Amino acid sequence: NTNWNGSAWERIQSAPCTAIRLGTGEFELLYQPNISGPFTTWERRWNLTMNSSPTAFFRMAGPASDRGRLGAVWTNTHSATAALSAGGAITFHNEFETTPSSITLAATYSTVSSVAPTVISATPSGFGFIASRTLSAGQSAVWMGTYDAIS
Secondary structure, eight states: OOEESSSEEOOOOOOOEEEEEEETTEEEEEEEEEOOOOSOOOSSSEEEEEEOOOOOOOOOSSEEEEEEEEEEEEEEEEEOOOOOEEEEEEEOSEESSOOEEEEEEEEESSSSSOOOEEEEEEEEEEEEEEEEEEOOOTTTEEEEEEEEEEO
């Protein structure tokens, strides 16, 4: 439902437009949900680079989201109450065009506290997280959850 005329994309019919573009060192999927009028850009693009340093993930442009899981475990091995920190890093399944505007964490399982970790150092390719718990001697805590990143 789209055509490349040699210099620009053309709409063939009034319907959502899709295209596959094979370029020198690139493979790209393109999508435009608007069903009428001309267009000069694609609302959503997924680009896979295949040049001298190929990537194993798509770069996403336009409205996009990535969902996944994360977790942390704390164990107090001291003989008294202690404040413990845990953290980690998440790599998105695909890379955003820019840093996501929102990264939301939600608990799916937790002991001691259901307070979600704090997101730190977000980038187009992932983010870090950190959380603290105060635990009694010998006590352990678990927090498991999901993330939802939206551009």
